[in-house]
Amino acid sequence: MSKTAGVGDNLRQLRTAKGLTLDRLAGMSELTRGYISLVERGLKAPSIAALMRMAAALDVNVATFFDPKAAAGPRYTLHRHEDQGAAPAANGSFGLFALAAARPHKSMEPFLLRPPFKTSPPSVRTRETIQRAFHSGEEMLFVVSGRVAIELDGEEFKLEKGDCLYFSGETPHQVNSLGRQRAEVLIVIATGKSEKR
Incomplete structure (x- = not known):
């Protein structure tokens, strides 16, 4: 089973x-109902913002979508490169790797993202693209490899390996790879509260 299907099943x-x-x-x-249906059937890799919105609606931690049986409250999590738990890039989508899925109650959500290449101008974006492009909390984006373009509320920034951008997640945003190879971006989203239950 693909990791996209695993997230959808969960x-x-x-x-x-x-x-x-x-x-x-x-x-x-x-x-939209159609977007969630595609995610559940493993036909669409969800964005980070969409995962955060669905997690909030379901009153669970985002990590639950990747590992529903995560042990409660481990002291730490260790993510090794060979253990990549991801929603693989396919059909113009993006690869999304949860880096601390085993720790369910945390105030930060770290991900490794492989953004897609831009396929259409901003004026042609669909309602779902706009809807999933913002979330609560704050976000830090660090370019691990390659080059990306990020749109922040209509303004575009081009970032290269080693560049870092910190912003409010509530600002509409979209990240795309530039060049011939997909970039890799470390994204850390801080919700501002630790979920203790």
């Missing part, structure tokens, strides 16, 4: 366990 199980329909979860997360 999402479906969480949604049904809470007695929510696709329409109800769509309304609660401000995403």
